[in-house]
Amino acid sequence: MVNLFNVEAIExxxxxxxxIVxxxxxxxxxxxxxxxxxxxxxxxxxIVYRFVFSTAFTVPFVFFFERKSVQNLTGKVLFQAFLCGLFGGSLQQNLYIKSLALVSATYTITMLNLIPAITYxxxxxxxxEKPNLGTPAGKAKLMGTLSGIGGAMILTLYEGKRLFNLSLHIDLLQNVTSTTHHSPAGSHVWGLMLALGTALSFSLWFITQSKMSQNFPWHYSIAALTSIMGAIQSxxxxxxxxxDWSQWKLDWxxxxxxxxxxxxLASGVCFVLLAWCVGMKGPLYVSAFNPLMLVLVAFISSFVLNEYITVGR
Incomplete structure (x- = not known):
């Protein structure tokens, strides 16, 4: 009995x-x-090179572990893979990285807290998903959605006093030309809109991936197809x-x-893990972990990018 409980707890x-990984x-x-x-x-x-690396990493896993998945490729699966490549790849990443160029990393990540709310x-x-507002779980999901929206509104409208700075006196951005600090007027709002579009794209990706995994339950193959489609679209x-063709040259x-x-890592490994978790727990469960990234990025930014943590942000 004890062993059974241990197995269930581990699972x-x-x-x-x-x-968390x-x-x-x-x-x-x-x-x-x-x-x-x-x-x-x-x-x-x-972004193109990102998905090229991701494709090169995930395709061998399909070859060694999921060869049978190729026999189950249908027009519907390929269309869902195209949408995964769009919402989870090319569109999402282009919106996201351009938002990063306009505003701070912490700010952009905070806007992604809307992903659970949009996904819900x-x-x-x-x-x-059923609302089930009469149950504790249903009420918790609703409160989580409202708190996510509220947090994004606070971030947008209020900065507040500085709380602390955990800086190691290392600013890894000091030797590069920062588009964040020299961007034209209105870029902050534009960065906000791009981050919001990224959150919507993330949510659509989770939904599409959940639908895809129901009829095509091969996690490596889903990750590989998403990477391939993302690479082509990007x-x-x-x-x-x-x-500027010189931009295509990669140096060490x-x-x-x-x-x-x-x-x-972020596409190859994470795509596989996300596909597995979405298949087991559904899109809402996966999206609920996004705020953890905000906490991690906020502290890392404070350590190595010399960013202050404030009351609102």
Whole structure:
């Protein structure tokens, strides 16, 4: 009986541990993206390389562990993969990294706290989740949604006094040209809108991935298809918008490290873990862990980017 309880406890803890790992990876990669976004690199090209690395990482897993999934590829699955590549890849990342270039990393991440709220509304509207407002769980989900929206409003309207700065007197942005500090008037609002669009794209991705996993329950294959579609879409967008061909050259520098880390870790590893957790617990459960990334990014930014933590932000 004791062993049975231990097994059940371990199984129930797996999604929690996996989501903590995912959010930790996202937090570190986001700091790296913020640094690259401020050094003049082409953001659209960086995203292309991110999904190229992600594709190269995930496809071998499909070959070794999920060969049978190829036999189950249908037009519907490919269309869902296209949407995953769009909402979880090309569109989401282009909106997100351009938001990072306009506002601080902590600010952008905080706006992503709206992801659980948006996901909740979409899931209820699509009848993937029942409100169950008469139950404690239903009330908790509603309160979580309202608190997420309230937090985003506080962030937007109120900054407040500085609380503390945990800086190690290291500012990794001091030697790069910061578009955050030299951006035109109105860029703060534009950054806010881009971050909001990123949150919506994230939510649509979770919803689509949940639908896809019901008929195509192969997590490595879902991650690989998402990466492939994201790479194709990002390449088409970058080739149409980036005229400086020197931006496509990768040297042994932070840009290469960021592209590889974002592709292999944030897209490759995290896509697999997210697909697994969405299949087990649903899109709302996965989205509920996004605020953890805010806490991690806020502290990391304070340590190495010399950003202050204030009452509102």
């Amino acid at each position: 129930s803890a797996k999604p929690i541990v996996l989501m 995912v959010q930790s990876i996202y937090a570190v990669v986001n700091i790296m993206l913020k640094m690259v976004a401020n050094d003049g690199s082409s953001l659209s090209v960086l 509304v979409l899931a209820v509207s699509l009848r993937m 390449f088409i967008y970058a080739i149409c918008t980036e005229r 520098n932070l840009r290469l490290l960021t592209a590889a880390s974002a592709g292999i």
